[in-house]
Every structure is written in C-alpha cells, then in structure tokens.
Amino acid sequence: MAELEINSLMKQFGAFQAVNDVNITVNNGEFVFLLGPSGCGKTTTLRMIAGLEMPSSGRIAIGGRNVTFLRPRHRNVGMVFQDYGLYRHLTVFGNIAYPLEVRRLQRAEIARKVSAVARTMQITEVLQRKPDQLSAGQLQRVAIARMLVRDADVFLMDEPMSHLDAQLRGQMRAELRHIQKSVGVTTIFVTHDQLEAMTMADRIIVMKDGEMLQFATPREIFERPATEFVATFVGEPQMNVFDVRITRIQGKIAAMTEDFVIPLDARWMQENGVENLVGQGVRLGVRPEHISVSDRAEGGHGVAAELYSFEPTGAENLYVLKCGGVTITTRSSTTETAHLAKGEGSRLYAGFDPNWIYLFEPGSGRTIAQAAASRSENEEM
Amino acid sequence: MKKLSSMPESPSAPPAQRNWWVYVVLILVCVVNFLPYLRVVMAGFMDGATSSSATPIWFFSPSLEAFDYLIFEKGIMKNFFNSVVVSLASTFFSVTIGMFCAYALARYDFPGRDDVSFWVLTNRMMPPVAVLIPIFVTFQTAGLLDTLLGLIILYTAMQLPFVVWMLTGYFRDIPRRYEESAMVDGDTWFAAFRKVTLPIMAPSITATAIFVMILSWNEFAFATFLTSNQAKTMPPAIMAYSIGADIKWNVLGAAVVLITAPLILFVLLLQRQLISGLSQGVVRK
Known part of the structure; x- marks a missing residue:
C-alpha cells in the first residue's frame, strides 16, 4: 500500500507522442481511473507504471521510491490484463498461486492465501479447473484473484471488464468497488467506458491524445468539465x-x-x-x-x-x-x-x-x- | 416403455453422413501409398533367390537371411547407432537454437527483421547439391569428414531455417500478455519464458522436433558424400550394402524395415502430440 506519484511523464514511439506530460499524485488507497478514447495513451501510461514500457522521460514513484526505470519484478505492483493473461497450462489454483511461488512462499502459506482470496472472489469450486473450462465472468474473477493474492503496493487494471456482458459488468462494478475499498490498496483502472469510471472511481483522469485533460472526482468531472471534450465524453446521452x-x-x-x-x-x-x-x-x-x-x-x-x-x-x-x-x-x-x-x-x-x-x-x-x-x-x- | 418410439426425437444430433465414396477414395489412397512399402517389407523376409525372381512371388516361406547378413556380416547396427546419435543431437541443437531465434523474430521489432526471416527461408530453398562441394572442402579442411560431429553441425544448420519458420508462427500466436503477466508477478524475463511460454509452446515444439528428427534421420545426399566408414548413417549404408553389381532386393527390404521401424514406432507413439502441435493456433480462435 502506497501512494503513487507521476511527474511529467513522456513516452514517444518513434515520432508519435503517446503520452505527453502526465502529472498525477494518487493517495494511498485511492481508486483512480484513467478514462479516454482508444489510443489516448491511458494503457501506455498504465504499462509504464507496471514497468512493461519504459518512459522516454519523467519520473514514477511508488510509496516515495523512484521506480521509473526499474524492471516490473522490482516494483511490487499487481496487474489484471484486458484478456486476463491467465496461464492456460495451469489450473486456477496454479494461476493464483503463481506470484506467490515466484516469491518462494511456504506451500502451506500459499494454500492458505489462495483459498482465502478464492473465497473472496467466490471461485472456490473452480480452483482445480483449467482456464479454458471457465466462463468469461469466472476468468475475470481468477485474474482479479491473482492480483489480490499478493501484497502489492499498487494494483493496475487494464480494461478488465471489456469482455463481460452488460449484466455481469453491472454486478462486477459494485463488487470491485467494494473489494477495492475493503482491501484498501491504491488502484489504477484503465477504461474507455465513462459509466465504469463514473460509478467506481474516487477520482478520474480524463486523457486525450496523450495529454491529461482533467484530474478530479467523478462529480467534478461531470458538473465542472475542464473542456468540451470532457463534457461530451462523460454522460449518456452526451451533452x-x-x-x-x-x-x-x-x-x-x-x-x-x-x-x-x-x-x-x-x-x-x-x-x-x-x-x-x-x-x-x-x-x-x-x-x-x-x-x-x-x-x-x-x-x-x-x-x-x-x-x-x-x-x-x-x-x-x-x-x-x-x-x-x-x-x-x-x-x-x-x-x-x-x-x-x-x-x-x-x-x-x-x-x-x-x-x-x-x-x-x-x-x-x-x-x-x-x-x-x-x-x-x-x-x- | 413401449411409447418410446412415439416420443419426439431430439434434434440435437444430426444424422451421421455416410458417403460410401469417401471410403473408396481413402482405400485407394492407402493402397497406392502402402502397397510398394508392403512389397519391399515382404522382400526383406525372402531369401536371395526368391526376392530376385523375375515374376513377383506373393507367397513364400519367410527367412531372416537378409537381416543376418546386414546385422552380423555388415554390422549395420553401427550405422543405426550413428543415425540415432546424429538425428537426436542435431534435433536438440537446432530446436534449442531455433527456438530463441524464432522468439526474437516473433517478439522484437528490430531493423531488418523481415530481411532476416526472409533470408532464413531462402536458405531452405537452396538445393543441397549447390553447396555440396564447398561443404566437402570445408569439412576436409576442418577435419570433420567422416565424423559424427561434422554431421551434427551440418544437420543442425540445415534444420535451423525450418525450425525458425515453424516456431516463429507459433510464438506469434501466443499473446505477449502471458510473459508480461509473469514479469509483473515477479519473474525475470527468462523465468517467464521458461515457466509460461515454453509450457504453452510444448506441443508445437514437440511437433517441430519430430519433423526435424525425421528429416535428419532420412538425410541421404550429404551423408553419402561426407562419411565413408566411421560415421556412416543408415541411408547411405543401405545403398552401399544392397546395391553393388546387382541389386540385392532382400537386403534392401531388410534395410528398409530397419530404417523405417523406429520412425513408425515413434510416430505411432507421438501422433497425439504431433496433431495437437500442428493444429495449435489453427483450431483455436
């Protein structure tokens, strides 16, 4: 658990400026959303926080520790990918236990932690199955469980709900918000769905063309948009x-x-x-x-x-x-x-x-x- | 329960297609492919006179004369052993090296990547005869003529393009997410590769290895020119022992049995892996 601080973060891919001067300070335990249309740099920003992409310039600090150019394994972040990134050769148990095995925890300790998190995510019955025997909703629960099982400083979620149907998404919104608040780990969530951001976020960062347009609470974003783009992007039907x-x-x-x-x-x-x-x-x-x-x-x-x-x-x-x-x-x-x-x-x-x-x-x-x-x-x- | 017949039938199972002509075609293909092989195998169990008679003989009393000649008189098991060593070693090296090469081509975007992969492919197109003489001279200079090491090096080099091309495609089909996920979970790149990517790739790698091993096992042209005694493998040995002034059909047949038996056993044992490996990425979305 830690606060996250990003200063003048930049990322170029060749001549393309993917992320341009992003400055964020996220408080400990806060649930912050990166919201924007596809190609706005929100996923790139998330991947730079995870260490999967190295910034062109800028600084990223987690809990006061400068992690800007550290490899992913030295950052202690947990992540859920858009297509879950579950290992299809391992069982659900193996998938959730993976980050713990990497850290060489005792076998009993691993079993205890996995079953605890499986209970939270209500996937106890499927622990022995392989990922290809699960429904989309269960896959997503497993991916979240794998993130939760670690004592990570920051959780990162890259559009984890985009593969769920509308009904399931509605359920997951409430559940995820509840879990995030009870676990209390600083979480960054990337989405292009304004409804997700508005309903779950403590604060929202609206991005467009690699730039941060506004960083505020959902209500502030909705009632006092900084630009016309923010005003029309949030709200359904749009302004x-x-x-x-x-x-x-x-x-x-x-x-x-x-x-x-x-x-x-x-x-x-x-x-x-x-x-x-x-x-x-x-x-x-x-x-x-x-x-x-x-x-x-x-x-x-x-x-x-x-x-x-x-x-x-x-x-x-x-x-x-x-x-x-x-x-x-x-x-x-x-x-x-x-x-x-x-x-x-x-x-x-x-x-x-x-x-x-x-x-x-x-x-x-x-x-x-x-x-x-x-x-x-x-x-x- | 006699009312069963009047109950509506479940429409879930469509009637099985029974097209008799499919079987005709299949049988025809099998006969065309299998008959020559059957004939050669039969010849292997004949004695010299029967096998070289002008009219084909289909019923005969089996004899192990040819096997006896090959194994005890000519010592063909030494060639068999050479073939095993050469194909296993070259398969191991070409698949190991090719795997990393394919991974690099599939995962990293570097200048000239497409040129490299195209160059790798063109190596495969080149007819072996074109490089036979240069390789012979090189081997002579390096003292590799008639050594197992020489053949292993050569076969590894020859099979690499095939391995690289097969595996590049399969690696591309595996989303990067798996490795990234493992790396975020605390693994180094290599640990992620070993624990996540390789297990997922296992069927494809097995299938590729089987192909490579069969190709090395059957390789004839280079083995003929680059070996004489010590390192001679099965394919040139068969020719040397069965074809002299005249063709000893029963010896040829026995040799064919010896060279194909391991392959048939091998493929029968591993056919599940072979099929699942080859269809990986094709069947799945």
Missing part, C-alpha cells in the same frame, strides 16, 4: 453542444443561433464575464437532462422544435429534436412526458435550464463558463 453567438437583444444578453434564442441567467453572466463575449461566437453546452420538452410554447419553452426521433428507455424518454439546424437530445422521465406527442415530425417546444448552461471556447474547447448550479469541490468545503 448537447452547438455554436451560438452572444448577442445583446433589447438590452439583454442572450445566446443566439440562427434559429432560436436562449435566455441566460443574469448573475451567472456577471460572475463569468459573459458581457465581454458579446458579439463573439462560442460553443454552448447543455446536458439532455437539463432540457425540458413541452407541447406548448410557454413557461420558458421558447424553442420551437420538430421531433426527429423518439427513444423510450423505460424509466426515461429520449427526445431527439431538430431546432432549425441544431439537433439536440433531451432526457426526461417517462411520467413527465407521458402526455407529449411521440410521432416523428411532431411539433414540440424545448426549454433550456439557465442554471445548467456551459460555454466553451470554440478552438481550444476550454470551458469559459461553468454552469451556474454546479459547484466545485473546493467551494463546498
């Missing part, structure tokens, strides 16, 4: 983002597209200096759950829209609306929208919650104004 122009209409400042006007909150504009943006084009973001739909143009539902597609998901209904040239997705509870038209082409009206509007810089994607209702963690404390 609606479109081009608007900040304009002064009859003395009031509002965001305007070619087809409609979105009124903005006065206090929020003042706090974020939106007045200075008048005349400029920005990107406006609003999450689907912060757009309400109505069949009448009243009570803040000022944006006329045509229903493009209706997607019921059970508890919630998704309305994909065409507001002139802009397509937006809304999400509202089924009971609230029960009375609304559901036929394609129906005339509806959308209302944007002024408390939940984000503004992003068009080129860099940097967030100019966080939503008025969102709170940073620091303010709460």
Whole structure:
C-alpha cells in the first residue's frame, strides 16, 4: 500500500507522442481511473507504471521510491490484463498461486492465501479447473484473484471488464468497488467506458491524445468539465453542444443561433464575464437532462422544435429534436412526458435550464463558463 | 416403455453422413501409398533367390537371411547407432537454437527483421547439391569428414531455417500478455519464458522436433558424400550394402524395415502430440 506519484511523464514511439506530460499524485488507497478514447495513451501510461514500457522521460514513484526505470519484478505492483493473461497450462489454483511461488512462499502459506482470496472472489469450486473450462465472468474473477493474492503496493487494471456482458459488468462494478475499498490498496483502472469510471472511481483522469485533460472526482468531472471534450465524453446521452453567438437583444444578453434564442441567467453572466463575449461566437453546452420538452410554447419553452426521433428507455424518454439546424437530445422521465406527442415530425417546444448552461471556447474547447448550479469541490468545503 | 418410439426425437444430433465414396477414395489412397512399402517389407523376409525372381512371388516361406547378413556380416547396427546419435543431437541443437531465434523474430521489432526471416527461408530453398562441394572442402579442411560431429553441425544448420519458420508462427500466436503477466508477478524475463511460454509452446515444439528428427534421420545426399566408414548413417549404408553389381532386393527390404521401424514406432507413439502441435493456433480462435 502506497501512494503513487507521476511527474511529467513522456513516452514517444518513434515520432508519435503517446503520452505527453502526465502529472498525477494518487493517495494511498485511492481508486483512480484513467478514462479516454482508444489510443489516448491511458494503457501506455498504465504499462509504464507496471514497468512493461519504459518512459522516454519523467519520473514514477511508488510509496516515495523512484521506480521509473526499474524492471516490473522490482516494483511490487499487481496487474489484471484486458484478456486476463491467465496461464492456460495451469489450473486456477496454479494461476493464483503463481506470484506467490515466484516469491518462494511456504506451500502451506500459499494454500492458505489462495483459498482465502478464492473465497473472496467466490471461485472456490473452480480452483482445480483449467482456464479454458471457465466462463468469461469466472476468468475475470481468477485474474482479479491473482492480483489480490499478493501484497502489492499498487494494483493496475487494464480494461478488465471489456469482455463481460452488460449484466455481469453491472454486478462486477459494485463488487470491485467494494473489494477495492475493503482491501484498501491504491488502484489504477484503465477504461474507455465513462459509466465504469463514473460509478467506481474516487477520482478520474480524463486523457486525450496523450495529454491529461482533467484530474478530479467523478462529480467534478461531470458538473465542472475542464473542456468540451470532457463534457461530451462523460454522460449518456452526451451533452448537447452547438455554436451560438452572444448577442445583446433589447438590452439583454442572450445566446443566439440562427434559429432560436436562449435566455441566460443574469448573475451567472456577471460572475463569468459573459458581457465581454458579446458579439463573439462560442460553443454552448447543455446536458439532455437539463432540457425540458413541452407541447406548448410557454413557461420558458421558447424553442420551437420538430421531433426527429423518439427513444423510450423505460424509466426515461429520449427526445431527439431538430431546432432549425441544431439537433439536440433531451432526457426526461417517462411520467413527465407521458402526455407529449411521440410521432416523428411532431411539433414540440424545448426549454433550456439557465442554471445548467456551459460555454466553451470554440478552438481550444476550454470551458469559459461553468454552469451556474454546479459547484466545485473546493467551494463546498 | 413401449411409447418410446412415439416420443419426439431430439434434434440435437444430426444424422451421421455416410458417403460410401469417401471410403473408396481413402482405400485407394492407402493402397497406392502402402502397397510398394508392403512389397519391399515382404522382400526383406525372402531369401536371395526368391526376392530376385523375375515374376513377383506373393507367397513364400519367410527367412531372416537378409537381416543376418546386414546385422552380423555388415554390422549395420553401427550405422543405426550413428543415425540415432546424429538425428537426436542435431534435433536438440537446432530446436534449442531455433527456438530463441524464432522468439526474437516473433517478439522484437528490430531493423531488418523481415530481411532476416526472409533470408532464413531462402536458405531452405537452396538445393543441397549447390553447396555440396564447398561443404566437402570445408569439412576436409576442418577435419570433420567422416565424423559424427561434422554431421551434427551440418544437420543442425540445415534444420535451423525450418525450425525458425515453424516456431516463429507459433510464438506469434501466443499473446505477449502471458510473459508480461509473469514479469509483473515477479519473474525475470527468462523465468517467464521458461515457466509460461515454453509450457504453452510444448506441443508445437514437440511437433517441430519430430519433423526435424525425421528429416535428419532420412538425410541421404550429404551423408553419402561426407562419411565413408566411421560415421556412416543408415541411408547411405543401405545403398552401399544392397546395391553393388546387382541389386540385392532382400537386403534392401531388410534395410528398409530397419530404417523405417523406429520412425513408425515413434510416430505411432507421438501422433497425439504431433496433431495437437500442428493444429495449435489453427483450431483455436
């Protein structure tokens, strides 16, 4: 158990910059997720922590010990691979015992540890089987057991759930989070699934093109995204983002597209200096759950829209609306929208919650104004 | 339980295909392949006169005259022993060396990797006759003519390309994850290779070794030219003892029995490993 510190970590593959200036400090016992699209450098970062890839420059320290260029066996990390990396010539018991045998533990001690971890992972019945006789869920449990059986300083997990079906994944999420917290070992988890990261993480590192975009708690990532990319990557369905122009209409400042006007909150504009943006084009973001739909143009539902597609998901209904040239997705509870038209082409009206509007810089994607209702963690404390 | 017949039949087992013509083809192939061999083996148990008669004789009283001649008069067991030593040793060395070479080609990306593997393959394409004279001269200079060591070195070199090409493919099929996982678990690279990769590769390595051993066992051209007495192996010995002014068919037959018997036993014993090794990576996804 230890804290993990990474300073200005770089990795080049030839001319390709796979990881660019990553700085992370992970506290002891923390569950941290590396989240990003494929090819963003998250797996490379993990492999550098494991020692399977050597950094081009930078520093990695585990528990204050500089391990940057140490071989994997000198780092004392445990790892679960995407395709599990179980040895198919050994039984499940042999697989889990392997790291202990390498460390030349007493046979009785090994048997004790393996059976303890097998009980935790509920794989006691399959200990004598070979990996090819196991289901995907069991394979994954064995791989996690092999990681847990060691007294490692840091656990590393490289998309361990990507081969599981959706139902099993849901179960494993809760279980893994529970195990991580009860074992209390610092864990780094790589995933491209924002839902996994949001539900399990203490903190999330969002990466893109080898760079760290944001390192924060799930709630902070969700409510106060650092960039447009983070905002759209996290959340399902993703945040609606479109081009608007900040304009002064009859003395009031509002965001305007070619087809409609979105009124903005006065206090929020003042706090974020939106007045200075008048005349400029920005990107406006609003999450689907912060757009309400109505069949009448009243009570803040000022944006006329045509229903493009209706997607019921059970508890919630998704309305994909065409507001002139802009397509937006809304999400509202089924009971609230029960009375609304559901036929394609129906005339509806959308209302944007002024408390939940984000503004992003068009080129860099940097967030100019966080939503008025969102709170940073620091303010709460 | 007489109602059984009226119960719906489970559709899980489709009716077995019974195509009589498949068996016709198979029998035909077997006859074409096996008949000449059978004839030669029969000849081995005939006496000199019977075996060299102008009309083929199918029924005869067996005699061990030819075996007696080969084993006690000519001392063919010495050649047999030479063959065993040469093929075992060259198989061991070529598979061991080739394994590491194949591993490097499969795992590491270095400049000229494709050139190396192509060059290895072209070595195999070269007809042995093309290098017979240079090798003879080299052996003469190095004092390796008619020595077992010379043959072992030569066969090892000859079989290496084959081993490298077979094993490179199999190593590529084994994900790197296995070794990486073992290394993270605390092993050195070599320990990971020995304890994880090799056991997984065992069937493929066995199959390759069997092939190499058969090739070395049967090698004729180089053995004929590079050995005379001390190190003569089975293939040239058979020719020397059975073919002189005329062909002694019964001696040839007996020699064929002696040279093929170990191979047949060997393959029968190891056919499971052979098949599983060759199909590794093909059957699995």
